[in-house]
Amino acid sequence: MSASIIRCFPRGEREYYLPIDYVSPLDWRNRRVLGFDMLSDAIRRQAIERSLESGDASLSGPVASRHRER
Numbered sequence: 001m002s003a004s005i006i007r008c009f010p011r012g013e014r015e016y017y018l019p020i021d022y023v024s025p026l027d028w029r030n031r032r033v034l035g036f037d038m039l040s041d042a043i044r045r046q047a048i049e050r051s052l053e054s055g056d057a058s059l060s061g062p063v064a065s066r067h068r069e070r
Helices: 042-054
Strands: none
Touching: none
């Protein structure tokens, strides 16, 4: 999918973006998450920030699957 253009969503002005650019398997359902900005969701952002600060993997709280929302 590297040759394709991936549109970042949801739209909005943010300091940083972390769009999903790889998913496996690349089927019709999973394709819908490509471009989702992981930092746009507070629960996911907190886990990502904890990992960046500590250097360790971090779990998030419960999250809804994005492939069903788009």
